[in-house]
Amino acid sequence: MNARTVKFGIGLLAAATLGACASAVAPSSEGSAPPQLSARVQALVDANRSYPRWADFxxxxxxxxxxxxIAAAVASQRAEQAALTRDVAAIDWSLEDPEAFAAATRERVDQTRVAPITQQTRETLDAWAEALRERGRAPPPIRRRQ
Structure with a gap:
């Protein structure tokens, strides 16, 4: 399909859609509102035509x-930032023995009690998820009389 055909099709579709919208919105003589309601609506529109005014803002x-x-607040924040930078610079960030640190961390983790839900394996969780999917599946369709 070339671009001209596609553009023509899109234009035709847009024209048909706008035509359908216009016919749905166009007032018909048989279903129009009563005259007293139309006058009331027009009166409300006329009364509020100048809204909003600058005085209403x-x-x-x-x-x-x-x-x-503002300058004092900025200076205060800059002073706090400088103090924080000094505090961070004073921290000794080096690890003397990374293997000893890792071993101590593993030991702390091993001593912590683990909730039973976190001991489930990935296979157990996958099986549970598959069981939930099966429960949520729609039943087979009912055979109709032939």
Missing amino acids: PPAPTGLPSDVE
Whole structure:
């Protein structure tokens, strides 16, 4: 299919869709609203035609911090950042013996009691998930009389 045919098809589809929408929205004489309802709707539209006005918007916020207060807050945060940087730089980040650290960590983990749910193997969890999928499967269709 070339691009011209595709564009023509899309245009035809769009025109048909818009035509269907227009016919669905177009007022018909047999199903139109009563005249008194139409007059009421028109009166409401006319009464609210100028809404919103600038007077209806809230005023600009007041009580915003001044430039001096903002500068003081920024200086305070920079001082806190410098103190934190000094504290982090003072930490000794080197491990003297990585194997000893790993062994100590393994020992701490082995001493921790494990909840029974975490002892399930992957195969047990996969079997449980498959059983749930089977329970959620729709039953076979009912044979109709022939």
